[in-house]
Amino acid sequence: MKIKAVFQLTALASAIFAASTFAAENVTEEIIAVGQPIAQANNVTDDSMKEQQSAITSVFASVDNLPGISISEGDTFGSDDWSTTVSMRGYSINLNEQQLGMTVDGIPNGGSNYGGGTKANRLLDGENMQGIEVYQGSGAISSASLDALGGVFNFVSNDPMREENVRVALTNGDYNARRYFVRADSGELMANTFGYVSMSDxxxxxxxxxxxxxxxxxxxxxxxxxxxxxxxxxMGRIVFDNAEEDNYNGVSIAQFEQNPEWDRLTWQWTGDPDIDQNYAEAWSTLRKNLMAYGSVEFFASEDLTITVKPYYHWMKGRGDWLPPYLVNTTGKNGGAYVDRYTYVDDSGNPVTDGSCVGSASAGCNPVSSYRHTHYDKERFGLLSDAELIINDANTFEGGIWIENNHRPESRDWHEVIDPRVYHHYDFEPYWVQYKNTFDTFTVMPYVQDTMTLGDLEVTLGVKKYFVDMEYTNEFTGNKVSTDSNSDVLPQAGFIYNLTPELELHGSYADNFAAFRDEMLTGSKESLQEVEPEKSTNIDLGLRYNTGTTQATVAIYQVDFANRITFIDGAAAEEIDYLNEASGAYLNVGGIESYGIETSVRQTLTNTWDVYASYTYNNSEYKKDVDTDGDGTLEVVGGNKVAASVKNLAVLSLNYSNERYHSSLSTKYTGSRYGDFANADQLDAYTVVDFSLGYAKKVDGGLFKRAAIDLVINNLLDESYLGGGIEGSYFIGAGRTASATLALDF
Incomplete structure (x- = not known):
């Protein structure tokens, strides 16, 4: 392990601690993991879950120990959006599916798919995160998302400190990891008004x-x-994020067994396009995001509260690949593919007679392309809510979500100037394969009534989505428009206080996901063969909280109908750079899931506590589906759902006093099938994480506060396959160490 820099940083921190004294408040407040006292099943991250992750790590990692959730990222730091996979109760976010909602401070993230989406890790730094609220099954009735079939993740930013403070932090770690972070809290700007600004690199x-x-x-x-x-x-918040990521590659089970430390990408330029198409630095994701939103909570009277949340989001991105050939087309802009060639003669003319195969002689000059897919987005919207307390036993809530989403997408091909040297390319594309625009207008009204009858609280509500979608081919002018409206979606729940410490809760919710906009690139007629995805989620559970003991248990039943996925008509033997393989978006039957989720946090002493969670989930396809009409069942009723994990278990021992904190956390992920046919069975694995931190704060001295945190993820260097899509899975990251030194002034 390359942890020399980590120990150097630790030694530096020790010297500073020996020479200085410090005092400051923490930026975050403690959050317990028992969940909120609402009808829906939910859990909330706590401080120990954040402390188990490095400051450089994606905010996703903090949620992985909560019941029912499996988070898989290409490396410990979560530094590659392409390889991120989220699974919960048989629902997934991966390269093919987006079935879970995601919001930041209740503001919708605009989808979580790789192409046109923006996951929350691009919109929030860990130091500025208060916690993560996870609603397994169904979010609050006001949750704003077009993907929330199986639940919602709400990432909550923390508030400014109430005193002036500047925090500077440096992270160093394995794989040349480094991060600089600074946050300045203003103190009181004006009466009861506070702010902060932060930057990280x-x-x-x-x-x-x-x-x-x-x-x-x-x-x-x-x-x-x-x-x-x-x-x-x-409240007002603005965030800008600029990320340039080189990707990880998925491998088959056979490839993993052959070499579990190589994802088949290369890191030496050879000058041979067939080999260099897998050059790691050419597999890239580039994204810029700007998001701004505000909230005004107006207390019109003692009984009426009105909240308005406007927002704006701009995204510009690109995905890169390096096809080992050039393409002949019928025209530069939107022309049709004719053929492709891999060599040119000394005059630059294609050599297509086969004489140059395997040859590097004169007159056989290799060629290649740099393929860019451009993803842009501009959306603005409004969430508005009114809550009226009718009397002590009845509260009425109503609101609306409105959003306009404009998303251009295009793909162009650039000639690599000399592939024998490097993938430097001609900035002027020789072929623009397509140029499309997607416009989506969403309106979601909802109403809900909450009634209190002694120790029983009952909520009844309904919501409905009105979604208008239009696709425009910018070269031909062809347009396809449709609506993807939902039925009226009921939502009901109850909380019953059995004792002051114990509550029984239950909920029922019909959920819905609109068509994904890329589905419109076919024809309106093809959409008539596809039904929108919908689900029914039923939960029943108990929450117990005495302060020293916090426990939850929930049982659930899920009926997921009309699952949509893209099915290739034929398996590709290589990367399909040209999208030549036939395929279509199809309903592949439904899914039935049931299971149990449990968690407990037990305080052992004033400084020690233990946290444990266990999840059993059984997710199966409901019926047989022949996706390509050849008589072969690609989806078999009764088969387990691809990527759904049956058994998850977490055990974490945590220590914390005024200066030290430490955690030793173990997560077991059971075996699961990776594909529809259940031919690929991925082995179970166990990952152990360790963290150790020290902070010193007293009045006076050079600094207000200083802290050093050491994190070692995958302490035992477990080798395993994590998330992915059918037949292609990402290798789990090996042992990774990092350390962060933070100083407050």
Whole structure:
């Protein structure tokens, strides 16, 4: 392990601690993991879950220990969006499916898919995160998402400190990982008004390979202001994120068994396009995100509260690949594919007679392309809510979500100037394969009534989605428009206080997912063969909280109908750079899931506590589906759902006093099938994480506070396959160490 830099940083921190004294408040407040007292099953991350992750790590990692959730990222730092996989109760976020909702401070993230989406890790730094609220099964009725079939993740930013403070932090770790972070809290700007601004700069290499094995660079800026006035609370937040990521590659089970430390990407330029198409630095994801939103909570009277949340989001991105050939087409802009060639003669003319195969002689000059897919987005919207307390036993809530989403997408091909040297390319594309625009307008009204009958609280509500979608081919002018409206979706729940410490809760919810906009690139007629995805989620559970003991148990039943996925008509033998393989979006039957989720946090002493969670989930396809009409069943009723994990278990021992904190956490992920046919069975694995931190704060001295945190993920260097899609799975990251030194002034 390359942890020399970690120990150097630790030694530096020790010297500073010996010479200085410190005092400051923490930026975050403690959150317990028992969940909120609402009808829906839910859990909330706590401080120990954040402390088990390095400051450079994606905010996703903090949620992995909660019941029912499996998070898989290409490396420990979560530095590659392409390889991120999320699974919960048989629902997934991966390269093919987006079935879970995601919001930041209740603001929708605009989808979580790789192409046109923006996951929450691009919109929030870990130091600025208060916690993560996870609603397994169904979010609050006001949750704003077009993907929330199986639940919602709400990432909550923390508020500014109430005193002036500047925090500077440096992270160093394996795989050349380094991160600089600074946050300045203003103190009171005006009456009851506080703010902060933060900046971070991160870098790390891929953990697989050496030398030019790819890397991730990320710059991130955030600012937030909150103001508490007599009749209203006001909040404003803005974030900018610029990420350039080199990807990890999925492998088959056979490839993993042959070599579990190589994802088949290369890190030495050979000059042979057939080999260099897998050069790690050419598999890239580039994304810029700017998001701004605000909230005005107006107390119109003692009984009426009105909340308005406007938001704006701009994204510009690109995905890169390196096809080992040039393409002949019928025209530069939108022309049809004719053929392709891999060599040119000394005059630059294609050699297509086969004489240059395997040859590097005169007159046989290799060629290749750099293929860019451009993903842009601009959306703006509004969430508005009114809550009226009718009497002590009845509260009425109503609101609306409105959003306009404009998403251009295009793909162009650039000639590599000389592939024998490097993948430097001609900035002027020789072929623009397509140029499309997707426009989606969403309106979601909802109403809900909450009634209190002694120790029983009952909620009844309904919501409905109105989704208008239009696709435009910018070359031909062809348009396809449709609506993807939902039925009226009921939602009901109850909480019954059995004792002051014990509550029984239950909920029923019909959920819905609109068509994904890329489905419109076919024809309106083809969409008539596809039904929107929908689900029914039923939960029943108990929450117990005495302060020293916090426990939850929930049983659930899920009926997921009309599951949509893209099915290739034929298996590709290589990367399909040209999208030549036939295929279609099809309903592949439904899914039935049931299971149990449990968690407990037990305080042992004033400084020690233990956390454990266990999940049993059984997810199966409901019926047989012949996706390509050849008589072969690609989906078999009764088969287990691809990527759904049957058994998950977590055990974490945590220590914390005024200066030290430490955690030893173990997560077991059971075996699961990776594909529809259940031919690929991925082995179970267990990952152990260790963290150790020290902070010192007293009045007076050079600094207010200083802290050093050491994190070792996958302590035992477990070798395993994590998430992915059918037949292609990402290798789990090996043991990774990092350390962070933070100083407050």
């Amino acid at each position: 991160s870098y790390n290499n891929r953990w697989i390979g050496d030398g030019s094995n790819g890397n991730t660079r990320r710059q991130h800026i955030e600012a937030k202001v909150v103001s508490e006035q007599k009749n209203m609370n006001i």
